[in-house]
Amino acid sequence: MFQTEFSPEAREDLVQLRKFDQKRILEEIEIQLSHQPDQETRNRKRLRPNQLAEWELRIGSFRVFL
Numbered sequence: 001m002f003q004t005e006f007s008p009e010a011r012e013d014l015v016q017l018r019k020f021d022q023k024r025i026l027e028e029i030e031i032q033l034s035h036q037p038d039q040e041t042r043n044r045k046r047l048r049p050n051q052l053a054e055w056e057l058r059i060g061s062f063r064v065f066l
Contacts, residue, residue, distance in 0.1 A: 002037055004029060021062070028059045033066075 006014070014022055032044055040046060043058045053065030 001034055004033055025059050025062060025064065029057065029064060032057055037066075 014025065017025070032041070045056055047054060047056055047065075055066040057064040057066060
């Protein structure tokens with residue numbers, strides 16, 4: 001099992017969302033990334049090389065960059 005850590009910037013962004021959305025995003029991150037985080041799924045894909053992130057996780061209308 002893998003452990004998820006959030007950057008200070010990610011924590012700041014998360015705090016600005018509604019509590020409902022915060023909970024939904026945190027739960028989905030835990031589900032999606034706790035096992036085999038480097039495997040593509042329907043909601044998780046590897047991005048082309050860039051400075052922002054290597055992966056994108058779709059959670060409803062939200063996009064989490066990993």
